[in-house]
Amino acid sequence: MTAAPRPAPVAIDDPADPRLAPYTAMRERDLVGRAGRFIVEGEVTLRVMLSARARFGLESVLLAPERLAGLAEALARLPGDVPVYTATKPVMSAITGFPIHRGVLGVGLRGTEAPGAPLPGLPPALAPALVVGLVGLTNHDNVGGLFRNAAAFGADAVLLDAGTCDPLYRKAIRVSAGAALIVPFRQLADADAILAFAARHALEPLALSPGGGETLAALLPPARTLLLLGSEGPGLPPDLMERLRTVRIPMAPEFDSLNVATAGAIALHHLSRSA
């Protein structure tokens, strides 16, 4: 069976063309959200979206004409009904409202999850599992970095409380090197809901904190782990820490300040080694 040939890219000159409406006022919409859509930018993340590993589909792609040739092979994997638009970088900048340097954008579709659906990627009971839980992480760089590190160490999924920022925020996707498009995640209400999820799925919670009780390097990784991380400033709430097994990464006495994504990477490296 031969795949139907892809329609040719559609060149657009008018920044007000309604087909490009999802690309307009990009920074403002980063803040308010996009009703089921998200933006990918740059070649690395677009290539992830075009790979079989992406959990999300594309609604459309918008490229500077000079980027078409280099991406032709990857674009051949795009379903025929997903349009590829081209516009010069000045037109792209006029559409998005800020200077576009790389000339590679796409609109992704979040899709919907049935209520009560199992978390994709979570290994079944008794199988080894490594899940990351993020509580109150409001910095997109940190969330993106944690997804990148979760992917690098083969974590199965990420759980987020409602105070943690959206992994499909444009910059978080970019910082994640596309990992936010690959690693399954689910947002739950709060830390208690994350712990209830862990209990239902026999994941042992480990809270990483500079004030943790056990040293990471001396820890025998549980077979099924939930690694809990809090924000860099306040960290995990004290009442949560009191109820959990807590782990620390020993640091130099006068400079105990690792970035949370970096601390998470060190913990994931240790926890994933037994998997």
Add this chain to the structure above:
Amino acid sequence: MTAAPRPAPVAIDDPADPRLAPYTAMRERDLVGRAGRFIVEGEVTLRVMLSARARFGLESVLLAPERLAGLAEALARLPGDVPVYTATKPVMSAITGFPIHRGVLGVGLRGTEAPGAPLPGLPPALAPALVVGLVGLTNHDNVGGLFRNAAAFGADAVLLDAGTCDPLYRKAIRVSAGAALIVPFRQLADADAILAFAARHALEPLALSPGGGETLAALLPPARTLLLLGSEGPGLPPDLMERLRTVRIPMAPEFDSLNVATAGAIALHHLSRSA
């Protein structure tokens, strides 16, 4: 003995005031360099500069008036001959050439090193030592992040080749959370000069790379280590890798992409544990 009282801060209204010349055209000068000076910005880095741990002195401080009270205690440690200027944020923005949000700036002095002087911080022969070597790291975020991680794990010093960017670049200092002001470093010509330094000081070179021969977790840390890191794209040059003991951090097969500062943190965590 009572310290002489500090002179009162000097309020400046005129962006062209010659006393503030080192603060002008800040971004342009980031690129061309500053002849023995560097800029610190933000409260975290200024506090490091005002602490006993900073390796560098301040030439002057420039604050928005509303930041004076919060920093008064830290500023009391400033030598009496180092002026504190105040200017409103609009004036500060006019001076620097870009919008100043935090209202905290300072000019640091690089000082001079006698030719052939020993590298500060390097433990004497036979004592345990952990030194980081950076080759071709052109990204300020990565260099800043590596200094932060070097400080967190008590590395003694950092060596840089001429292709690695300046740790006292404004953004590198900020990303380092001030560690670039604390951890001793020296720029050498190239990787060969870094290896010659290591040989002279009995440091065993370990090259970290995704293609490394030994697994980090199985490595018994040498007593005196030089941890060599290359840029994320090309990594360490192949001819260098062939001559050295190489180490890798195992990663998920389809996503072997850790940030170099993160990979360095994981290696430093492992190497520093025996110290």
